[in-house]
Amino acid sequence: MHNKSGFPTTHVLGFLGSLLMTFLAGAIALKTSLSFSAIMWIIGSLALLQAGLQLFMFMHVNEGDARKVQLLNIAYGVFLALVIVVGTIWIMSGLHQHH
Incomplete structure (x- = not known):
């Protein structure tokens, strides 16, 4: 603006x-x-x-007119980032326990 x-x-x-x-x-x-x-x-x-x-x-x-689509794309990106981070921590801690 x-x-x-x-x-x-x-x-x-x-x-x-x-x-x-x-x-x-x-x-x-x-x-x-x-x-x-x-x-x-x-x-x-x-x-x-x-x-x-x-x-x-x-x-x-x-x-803009596509406000809902933009927010949905952001929510999807946040979801993917959380899956990657939490999944990485989960896998790495599991490997650490078996070693």
């Missing part, structure tokens, strides 16, 4: 939001005394928020 002057306001806001989340994750990782597990949960949550922000701000998922 551009305002009347043609300046891409939403793109700049999305970029600044992404930078903020990246620096926040780095600061949490380097400067806090939280447990490793808590830090990983916070960084993972910030990563998911940043991915969602980028999909809506830069990829324009919520625009």
